[in-house]
Amino acid sequence: MDCLALRDGLFFGNQVVSGLATGGVYALVALGLVLIYKATQVVNFAQGDLLLLGAYVGWALTSVGLPFPVAFSLTLVLAAAGGLAVERLILRRMIGSPLIAVIIVTLGLSSMLRGVVFLVAGTEVRRFPEDVFGGPPVEVGPVLVPQIHAWALAIAAAAVAVLALFFRYSRQGVALRAAADDQQAAMSMGIRISRTFALSWGLSASVAAIGGILLGNLSGVNFTLADLGQQVFPVAILGGLDSLAGAIVGGLLIGVLQSVASGYVDPCVGGGLRDVVPFFALVVILMVRPRGLFGRAQIERV
Amino acid sequence: MPARALTAGPQLVVADLHLRFGGVVALAGASLAVQHGELAAIIGPNGAGKTSLLNTISGLYRPQRGRVDFEGRSLVGYPPHHVARLGIARTFQNLGLFRGLSVLDNLLLGRHLHLRTGLLTGGLYWGPARKDEIAHRGLVEEILLFLDLQHVRDQVVGTLAYGVQKRVELGRALAQAPRLLLLDEPMAGMNVQEKEDMARFVLAVNQTRRVTVLMIEHDMGVVMHLSQRIHVLDFGRTIAAGTPEQVGRDPRVIRAYLGQEVA
Amino acid sequence: MLAALYVAVPALASAYQVYVLSTILVACIGALGLNLLTGYAGQVSIGQGGFLGVGAFTSALLASRTGVPFWLSVPAAGLVTALVGLVFGLPSARIKGLYLAIATLAAQVIIQWTLSRPAIAGGGSVAAPRPGVLQDDRIYYLVVLSVALLAVAFARNVLRTRVGRALVAVRDHEVAPAMIGVDVAQHKLLAFGLSALYAGIAGALLGHLGRAVTVEQFQLDLSIQYLAMIVIGGLGSLPGSILGALFVTLLPILLRAAVAPIDGLLPGSAAMVLSSVQVFLFGLIIVVCMAVEPRGLARLWARLGGALTR
Numbered sequence: 001m002d003c004l005a006l007r008d009g010l011f012f013g014n015q016v017v018s019g020l021a022t023g024g025v026y027a028l029v030a031l032g033l034v035l036i037y038k039a040t041q042v043v044n045f046a047q048g049d050l051l052l053l054g055a056y057v058g059w060a061l062t063s064v065g066l067p068f069p070v071a072f073s074l075t076l077v078l079a080a081a082g083g084l085a086v087e088r089l090i091l092r093r094m095i096g097s098p099l100i101a102v103i104i105v106t107l108g109l110s111s112m113l114r115g116v117v118f119l120v121a122g123t124e125v126r127r128f129p130e131d132v133f134g135g136p137p138v139e140v141g142p143v144l145v146p147q148i149h150a151w152a153l154a155i156a157a158a159a160v161a162v163l164a165l166f167f168r169y170s171r172q173g174v175a176l177r178a179a180a181d182d183q184q185a186a187m188s189m190g191i192r193i194s195r196t197f198a199l200s201w202g203l204s205a206s207v208a209a210i211g212g213i214l215l216g217n218l219s220g221v222n223f224t225l226a227d228l229g230q231q232v233f234p235v236a237i238l239g240g241l242d243s244l245a246g247a248i249v250g251g252l253l254i255g256v257l258q259s260v261a262s263g264y265v266d267p268c269v270g271g272g273l274r275d276v277v278p279f280f281a282l283v284v285i286l287m288v289r290p291r292g293l294f295g296r297a298q299i300e301r302v
Numbered sequence: 303m304p305a306r307a308l309t310a311g312p313q314l315v316v317a318d319l320h321l322r323f324g325g326v327v328a329l330a331g332a333s334l335a336v337q338h339g340e341l342a343a344i345i346g347p348n349g350a351g352k353t354s355l356l357n358t359i360s361g362l363y364r365p366q367r368g369r370v371d372f373e374g375r376s377l378v379g380y381p382p383h384h385v386a387r388l389g390i391a392r393t394f395q396n397l398g399l400f401r402g403l404s405v406l407d408n409l410l411l412g413r414h415l416h417l418r419t420g421l422l423t424g425g426l427y428w429g430p431a432r433k434d435e436i437a438h439r440g441l442v443e444e445i446l447l448f449l450d451l452q453h454v455r456d457q458v459v460g461t462l463a464y465g466v467q468k469r470v471e472l473g474r475a476l477a478q479a480p481r482l483l484l485l486d487e488p489m490a491g492m493n494v495q496e497k498e499d500m501a502r503f504v505l506a507v508n509q510t511r512r513v514t515v516l517m518i519e520h521d522m523g524v525v526m527h528l529s530q531r532i533h534v535l536d537f538g539r540t541i542a543a544g545t546p547e548q549v550g551r552d553p554r555v556i557r558a559y560l561g562q563e564v565a
Numbered sequence: 566m567l568a569a570l571y572v573a574v575p576a577l578a579s580a581y582q583v584y585v586l587s588t589i590l591v592a593c594i595g596a597l598g599l600n601l602l603t604g605y606a607g608q609v610s611i612g613q614g615g616f617l618g619v620g621a622f623t624s625a626l627l628a629s630r631t632g633v634p635f636w637l638s639v640p641a642a643g644l645v646t647a648l649v650g651l652v653f654g655l656p657s658a659r660i661k662g663l664y665l666a667i668a669t670l671a672a673q674v675i676i677q678w679t680l681s682r683p684a685i686a687g688g689g690s691v692a693a694p695r696p697g698v699l700q701d702d703r704i705y706y707l708v709v710l711s712v713a714l715l716a717v718a719f720a721r722n723v724l725r726t727r728v729g730r731a732l733v734a735v736r737d738h739e740v741a742p743a744m745i746g747v748d749v750a751q752h753k754l755l756a757f758g759l760s761a762l763y764a765g766i767a768g769a770l771l772g773h774l775g776r777a778v779t780v781e782q783f784q785l786d787l788s789i790q791y792l793a794m795i796v797i798g799g800l801g802s803l804p805g806s807i808l809g810a811l812f813v814t815l816l817p818i819l820l821r822a823a824v825a826p827i828d829g830l831l832p833g834s835a836a837m838v839l840s841s842v843q844v845f846l847f848g849l850i851i852v853v854c855m856a857v858e859p860r861g862l863a864r865l866w867a868r869l870g871g872a873l874t875r
Contacts, residue, residue, distance in 0.1 A: 090852060107666075107851065108849070108852035111845070114841075119845065230670070233667050283653070283656070286659075287656055382744050383742075383744075386743070394741065399741075400738065414731055414746050425720075427726065
């Protein structure tokens with residue numbers, strides 16, 4: 001392949017579509033990151049590793065014979081439980097500590113998760129059962145979209161929709177948004193902040209797990225999922241660390257950016273652009289417009 | 303360093319200041335003038351915009367409209383550290399002290415602008431750096447003596463009594479050798495004895511060290527006793543200014559505080 | 566104490582022990598740098614591993630590809646890394662310290678990618694030769710020791726003069742330092758540059774210690790290791806940086822000794838098991854320390870000392 005060779009529109013279309021699929025998944029996982037940030041002011045550096053863990057747990061459950069939907073749901077539940085446990089056992093102890101301490105704790109957590117996964121799973125690539133998302137590609141105009149891409153995007157979109165409905169119409173969801181917006185006011189209305197903290201962690205872990213399973217289907221379950229998981233940070237910064245809508249837009253944009261960049265520019269630089277281009281974008285965003293596309297100007301200094 | 307009359311006319315002029323945060327109006331035409339060497343106070347009900355005014359003068363906020371001139375030079379648009387460099391120091395309502403550092407280190411931080419030592423020279427800590435450090439320590443010792451803080455010089459600030467912490471903050475502001483000192487509620491949260499001590503020190507700073515003082519204060523007794531001139535703010539606007547006697551009799555002031563006409 | 570380090574150690578210790586000590590000393594320099602940035606200036610950084618890599622590769626490339634002598638390549642590596650640190654520290658002028666951590670993650674990822682380009686090493690290793698005089702591990706150790714001592718003295722001096730105080734002020738408050746005349750943006754940037762300088766020199770020394778450098782040595786896990794060092798030792802504590810470096814460097818060695826007997830029973834190779842257990846443990850250490858005693862070993866030591874002298 002030649003560097004920057006302008007191939008036909010079909011190639012471009014394929015890159016965009018596969019980018020949208022991964023981007024949709026990023027969007028979902030980034031929602032979790034934004035959720036925790038909005039509710040607790042903490043940047044959860046373990047979000048990417050929760051994705052990794054979710055992928056392996058999901059795979060493990062399918063490999064012992066559970067049908068995919070069951071494995072999927074069970075992983076979700078386990079992830080939620082895990083998120084709640086982390087919040088309860090570790091983060092609640094740190095209430096009152098300076099934020100820098102809590103952020104360092106999430107870094108430590110991230111390392112712990114990686115260590116466990118690496119120890120148990122090693123470096124081989126695992127694959128989800130082929131028949132789950134096998135089947136003929138979907139036709140979208142001239143572009144042939146592999147089933148798995150279509151499903152990934154669809155499931156991610158469905159999850160986002162469910163979350164949106166949850167935030168809009170359920171009591172817990174509204175309480176969460178209120179607490180994320182103004183903790184004092186929420187408390188004075190009787191909303192239990194500890195519960196919203198727990199809820200945000202449980203939800204974030206779940207969406208990370210969904211993301212992990214989807215990405216695991218897209219590109220195999222192996223340690224490099226950790227690198228994909230890391231992309232959630234450029235996504236959140238691009239969209240705006242405190243914007244739920246931003247996470248969605250950011251995810252799709254980064255997904256497409258990754259895909260197009262690696263498709264066209266990889267040959268020029270010896271590969272590997274997929275994982276690093278979003279971070280170049282992140283540095284640019286931080287220099288030019290730190291609050292991202294939709295964030296409020298909160299991360300900028302007075 | 304005494305407040306020298308560098309320019310004719312007032313040292314600080316604030317004219318028709320307007321400040322808004324989104325929909326919230328903080329200042330709507332605040333004005334005042336402070337003469338060289340004066341001890342002036344800003345009073346007004348809660349939410350009148352007093353701290354916003356001080357914050358705007360010190361460069362933390364940028365007003366939408368209006369002028370702030372210090373010794374003939376406009377301050378609007380300058381970042382806070384530049385305003386400090388021009389000779390203005392301030393204290394904060396909630397204490398802007400560095401609680402993990404000792405009293406001495408906090409005061410030495412006040413000398414930041416005057417010390418010459420940089421990264422390399424400081425790291426090597428050779429002749430000039432050493433002399434610099436020692437010279438400024440001497441200056442700071444003098445302030446410690448002036449404010450009666452020598453006995454706590456090595457103590458970590460976070461462990462001190464509130465009243466003492468406020469005095470340390472005053473000391474740090476003094477260490478900057480300012481020509482104008484902005485105090486945001488220096489007596490807040492103090493008991494009677496601490497207030498008397500602080501009042502004594504503020505007066506001494508103004509009279510003996512000849513530093514112009516502009517302070518926000520709620521304690522009327524202190525304000526009436528110390529200040530030569532009082533500016534009254536309400537709803538972000540100056541509603542009266544004058545000597546303590548004049549202001550105390552002004553019906554607009556009384557109405558602002560009590561919310562009703564006084565016959 | 567100094568005499569012991571300079572004379573007794575080379576004379577009495579085995580070559581392996583001297584090598585380990587050199588590794589610890591290198592870690593001390595890197596940990597000091599990170600503590601200056603994170604512990605003293607309050608900017609969380611997970612890019613230290615990457616910066617060490619920049620230093621290591623710069624010195625190795627200069628020495629092996631362009632024949633620059635060790636005595637020049639190491640300081641040059643430090644300066645180059647400082648510059649890279651300044652570039653990645655630029656966002657600090659506009660964003661609050663906590664979110665800067667994400668920028669340091671970007672630094673780590675970008676540096677890792679850059680160092681693995683074909684032009685540099687293509688994933689292979691770059692030789693980092695030592696000059697004739699330093700071939701002996703014991704002599705090299707003396708050089709590393711001297712640099713480490715200089716690094717400690719320099720840091721200590723900086724911290725007790727104007728710039729160091731300003732750095733601490735920047736950590737503790739967002740607004741107040743500006744009112745004293747401290748240019749907050751400038752000082753944050755300075756902290757990045759200084760921290761990267763230390764990392765660069767540490768990396769260069771490490772590279773020449775092992776006589777070769779590869780990208781695998783300088784990944785995110787190394788950054789987390791350094792974070793663990795300053796967390797254990799104590800954020801914002803000079804002796805803590807040293808204690809932490811000692812502890813964290815020795816831990817893998819102890820682990821290796823512990824795992825050796827049961828090598829056959831483990832899934833996968835011993836190396837992989839060790840690596841993952843290590844990663845897990847460092848994370849656990851960070852979590853436990855921050856939750857229990859954020860001021861680290863140094864503080865515990867001080868408290869213990871205080872309790873004993875009562």
